[in-house]
Structure formats: structure tokens, C-alpha cells
Amino acid sequence: MPGKIIVITGANGGLGRTLAQRFAGEGETVVLLGRSLAKVKAVADGIGAGALAVECDVTSPDSVRAAFAAIAEHHPRIDALINNAAVFKPFLLEEATDEQILGMLLTNLAGPILCTRSAIPMLNRDGHIINLSSESxxxxxxxxxxxxxxxxxxxxxxxxxxxxLANKGIRVTTVRAGPMMGPDTVPEMDPMAMGRFFEEAAKRGLDLMARGVSQYQSTTQIFRMLLDLPPDVNVGVVRFRSRVPD
Incomplete structure (x- = not known):
């Protein structure tokens, strides 16, 4: 049986890259989308056969359309879209810049919507759209x-x-995830913003240092399970939390 064709946004690093590496290693074909073609191409080159890198800024309707047109030249039909790309930056709304507000709205919400719109005509029956949400x-x-x-x-x-999409036989699943990291994770948060974030969390009774953090590789098992669901099963929402191993 031929492998699935899986499109992953935000695939230049983090969970997106780890998912692409796992699925390709299991015989699937992965399409890696990212704002920087050089970065997703480096990931695709590292994977080798079965990986295609496509430049895509999910905040731009034109870029998304162009990206899926490029995908269609190689794969007219696809089996799954994983909307993974997102921006995570703590800030107070009253202090937010226009760029922070629009960047987060466009990347985290408009981006998945735009990619989904382009993916729907290409998805096979029993295709799957997986959106990554947050325990927050x-x-x-x-x-x-x-x-x-x-x-x-x-x-x-x-x-x-x-x-x-029910009449098209396309499934949609939300994965509500806890914190994740990988062996090469580098904090991107401004140190001052991070300090304020942890300080305010403590005031609310949240000890962030005591909470578990899952490894990207571990969480890929959830996505593998979802893509392997039998045709008569649908999972609308998956919630997982990190835990501190014994």
C-alpha cells in the first residue's frame, strides 16, 4: 500500500520538523511548508527521498495559494494537512504593538484557515485536517x-x-497540547518578558517550573494514531498534558 502524503506547516523546526522526520522514516511522503525556503529545504534535504520543501507564508493568501499550487504539481491529491505553524509570545495586550497583534492573529488563526481552504479540494476521501491548539x-x-x-x-x-466537510468524508481533529520541547530547543522568549511571565504565573498559583514538558518525539505518537484511524472512527478533539516521569 502506498504511503500517505502529509502536508505540515511550520516544518522548519520544532514539532513540525519532528513529525516530518518520523513520517518520512515510516514510508510516508511529507511536504514541508515554511516561511523560509532555505530552512525547510535544509530539513527536507536531511530527510532525503520522500520530502518536498515548499515556501509558504501562512499569513499571506497569495503565498498559501502559490504553495498549494506548487504542491499540486507534485501531488495532485493529499491525505493530510497538519496546521502546526504558530506564534507563541507572552505580552500584555495594552503593551502590544500592531505587529504583535496582527502577526499572532494571522499566523495562529488566519493561517490554518487559509491553508485548509487550499487543501480541501486536494484532500482524498478519508483525508484528515489536524489543527494544533494549546492547553492554555x-x-x-x-x-x-x-x-x-x-x-x-x-x-x-x-x-x-x-x-x-462531513459529506466529503474529510475528518477534522483538534490536538490540544501541553508544553513540548526537543533536544535542540532554544528559548525564543525575551528574558524580561519570560521573567514577567513566570512571576505573574506564580501569583496565579501556577508553578511553571514544576510542570512537565513533553519531548517532540514522544508527542508524534498522537499524530501517528490519528492518521491511522480506521475509516469508521472519528476523533474530534485530543487533549494531552505533559507529565514528569517517575
């Missing part, structure tokens, strides 16, 4: 109002899109 939508994390709102909107989008 239901927890009182500080300085994440806009991030939480974009992820909550993404969850609502997935819930209602499932009904819209």
Missing part, C-alpha cells in the same frame, strides 16, 4: 490573552468545519 485555552496562564484567543478560535473553527 482552559488555563489561567498570564500574558497570553491573544494567544489563548487565537487557539480558542482555531478549536471552534475545527468543530464546525467537521460538519461542513
Amino acid at each position: 485555552v482552559e488555563e489561567a496562564f498570564p500574558h497570553l490573552t491573544l494567544y489563548q484567543s487565537t487557539k480558542a478560535g482555531l478549536e471552534t473553527f475545527g468543530t464546525h468545519l467537521q460538519h461542513e
Whole structure:
């Protein structure tokens, strides 16, 4: 049986890269989307056969259309779209710049919507759209109002899109994830912003240092399970939390 064709956004690093590496290693064909072609191409080159790198800025409708047109030249039909690309930066809304607000809204919410719109005509029956959300939508994390709102909107989008696509046989799943990292993870948060974030979290009774952090490689098992669901099974939402191993 031929492998699946899986499109992954934000595949130049982190979870997206780890998913691409795992799926390609298991015989699937992966299409890596990223804003920097050089970065996703480096990942694709490292994977080798079965990986295609395509430049895509998910915040731009024209870039998304061009990216999926490029995918169609190689793979007219696909089996899955994993909307992984996202921006995570804590800040207070009153202090936010226009770029911070628009960047997060466009990347975290509009981006998955734009990619999904382009992917729907290409998805096979029994195809799958997987949207990555965050445990923060239901927890009182500080300085994440806009991030939480974009992820909550993404969850609502997935819930209602499932009904819209039911007659096409396309499944839609939200994965609500806890914190993750990999062996080469480098914190991207400004040290001052990080300090304020941890300080305010402590005031709310959240000891972030005591919370577990899952490894990217471990969490890929959840996505593998979802892509291997039998045709008569649908999973609307998966929630997972990190834990501290014994």
C-alpha cells in the first residue's frame, strides 16, 4: 500500500520538523511548508527521498495559494494537512504593538484557515485536517490573552468545519497540547518578558517550573494514531498534558 502524503506547516523546526522526520522514516511522503525556503529545504534535504520543501507564508493568501499550487504539481491529491505553524509570545495586550497583534492573529488563526481552504479540494476521501491548539485555552496562564484567543478560535473553527466537510468524508481533529520541547530547543522568549511571565504565573498559583514538558518525539505518537484511524472512527478533539516521569 502506498504511503500517505502529509502536508505540515511550520516544518522548519520544532514539532513540525519532528513529525516530518518520523513520517518520512515510516514510508510516508511529507511536504514541508515554511516561511523560509532555505530552512525547510535544509530539513527536507536531511530527510532525503520522500520530502518536498515548499515556501509558504501562512499569513499571506497569495503565498498559501502559490504553495498549494506548487504542491499540486507534485501531488495532485493529499491525505493530510497538519496546521502546526504558530506564534507563541507572552505580552500584555495594552503593551502590544500592531505587529504583535496582527502577526499572532494571522499566523495562529488566519493561517490554518487559509491553508485548509487550499487543501480541501486536494484532500482524498478519508483525508484528515489536524489543527494544533494549546492547553492554555482552559488555563489561567498570564500574558497570553491573544494567544489563548487565537487557539480558542482555531478549536471552534475545527468543530464546525467537521460538519461542513462531513459529506466529503474529510475528518477534522483538534490536538490540544501541553508544553513540548526537543533536544535542540532554544528559548525564543525575551528574558524580561519570560521573567514577567513566570512571576505573574506564580501569583496565579501556577508553578511553571514544576510542570512537565513533553519531548517532540514522544508527542508524534498522537499524530501517528490519528492518521491511522480506521475509516469508521472519528476523533474530534485530543487533549494531552505533559507529565514528569517517575
